[in-house]
Amino acid sequence: MSRYRPRNGARPVRSSLLIVRWLTSGESHGPCLLAIVDGFPAGIPLTEDDLAVDLARRQMGYGRGGRMKIEKDRAEITSGVTQGLTTGGPIGLRVENLDWPNWRDKVVAPFTKPRPGHADLAGFFKYGHEDMRIVLERASARETTMRVAVGAIARQLLSQFGMAIHSQVLRIGRVATDGGDLSDPAIVNAVEASTVRVADPAVEAAMRAAIDEARSLHDTLGGTIEVIAFGAVPGLGSHVQWDRKLDGILAQAFMSIHAIKAVAIGDGFSVGERYGTDAHDGMRFDDGAIVRLTNRAGGLEGGISNGEPIVVRAVKKPISTTAKPQPSVDLATGEDSPSQYERSDVCAVPAAGVVGEAMMAIVLADAFMGKFGGDNLAEIRPRVSTYVRDLRYWRPGPALAAGI
Template sequence: MRFLTSGESHGQALVAVIEGFPAQVRITKEEIDRELARRQMGYGRGGRMKIESDQVEILSGVRQGLTIGSPICLQISNRDWVNWSSVMAPFHQSIPEEVVIKEDPRLPKLTTVVTVPRPGHADLSGALKYGFTDLRNIIERASARETSARVGVGAFAKQLLKEFGIRIGSYVLSIGKAGTGPVQPLTPDQQEQVDQSPVRAFPPEAAEEMIRMIDQARQNQETLGGTFVVYATGLLPGLGSHVHWDRRLDGRLAQAVMSIPAIKGVGFGAGFKTAAFPGSQVQDPITYSPEIGFRRTGNNAGGIEGGMTNGEPLVLTAVMKPIPTLYQGLPSVDLKTLEPTRAGAERSDLTAVPAAGVVAEAMVAWVLAEAVLEKFGGDSLPEIKQAWLGYREGLRGKAKGGKC
């Protein structure tokens, strides 16, 4: 199974093509749109989110609410495109010299040709690599707007996982210096609460301080990063593998989450904190009972040992750096004149940690769906379920006293 996305931030649409997705998985437009809406929420988001209200269109691969095994093509239109159609036109059109973004009076007039790279973005490296002086050619694709297509793809992966009792969620642990909650999987009710919170905080009381931090950052023309937790429950042991470096599930999950713009680190379970403790306090003791089978008395490993799920909930934490577009304009150099100057700002988020958690859910869902298909593979959901049920029964047999 694989997917590709295509599309620029102010182009006509974001598109994703999913290949190898099994047939007979049920999905509704509402389920996909709900995920897209979750990505767009969050206190501290920029004006763009007021313009875009993402809706999916399915161009292929789904019929009457059921996947049919052919490539799935989904499209999310950019409503803002009408203001950018000449700037982003694929073939030559006369371009206005500047576009005035009326929604945010703090912003400078936005020139359609950008020659000052913003520190912390793909702007400079992309321009040098691809040989452009007009940074718009880089900015447009490097923008995290692309992650809306990933969330659309993730909605399919989640639907597949749901069939196997696997549930994925996320919450914000901290924004700036605010918030230090527990790292754990949430109940469906707790997750519902998180999705109602303007900053997707858990515990809910942490939201107030986070909002205060964001307001303060706005006043100071600053931006903020933070941390979030993604979890998955209902996993059987044995997804992923210990036998090759590129099949280890923790490595694959970390890569997928690190591929989200601005994510700078990923830890599993107790993660970076394990460094400070002796081994006897970090490894999760194994217990056995005929009724339940093998369990752990803790989950410092975050549900993965030796590159495989161990049957405990998957729990990972990710770190997001502060948003690199600042209204104060960071020191840079104009590529046209090579003179020092300050980078401009396009409509931008003050923080996007709540949204990044939703994107990470999609990426985690994708990797887990891949791992499920690798272990129980088949062309249709009933075929995959049969293999899965057989494996689960085998594990239950062991739980009832059958030897390994």
């Protein structure tokens, strides 16, 4: 007899970014943005309205520029869904750029004065485009539209198993907050109603004032977001190999979001200042289940989910395109020149939170599929329920218990 308890629910496969695959294409002012999404099982309820909810959330936020007033993002599902359910085949997504007719026949002067903090100059070095508009069109965070659409599919899968992902803003410029308890639906509702994605109206007012001040100075602001996934089972990710560690995969996913420059799991930004006894999460038994006294580790230990909420915080740098010119050069003249200004956001931290939710959802959906596998929901559901039933000392939340 093996001394290991069978884990009938889980497939003995790797859990890393391999099952769910996706690519985006499209330029910021081109006709449309596209995504192909592969690896989701059949049977997930999915409509264009499901995607529209998150796409609209990404467009909001105090401090956005004129572009978001032009676009009314809506993703068309071009394949992989029949009668409101995923088929198991690749899902095609298409979002039209409503700004395209304004650009199609426009004669635009070459963009030759790179903006510090953008891909402009590095893209010129790499691809040789002396008109750096060709670089900026693809480097633009307009691409995050498709991330959010793909993330909405991932959310649909995760929600079948009791998982929910929320975000809030913790800092804009010098205005900081500890944030609210996102496990409380009233706090989540307040965040969703806020123009800067904070629950506290006094903090919202201070952040809006900071954005107004930056705008009046012809400058921009960054800040910090927090994204939390509730209801993840223990055992997603793995400690056994560097590329299967869920903290590492999440860090890469968040760092890939435009302008994100630092990523922390749980209290990662501040644990370096503390004693060890103030940095970790003690345990105790509660009616037969192990509960944690705190969640400083952000739900991940050894690169594996430990059953606590998974917490990622990330710092977004201030918007690089500033109305106040920055020192730069002109590739056309070979002379020093102030950087070129393009229509731009003053602050996009709240939108970055919504993009972060999408990246969290995609990573967790992949880790979930890596662990449980299955080609349709009906096949996956009993695997999850067997796994959770056999898991000693862990109590699933009510949403997961209801979902299996």
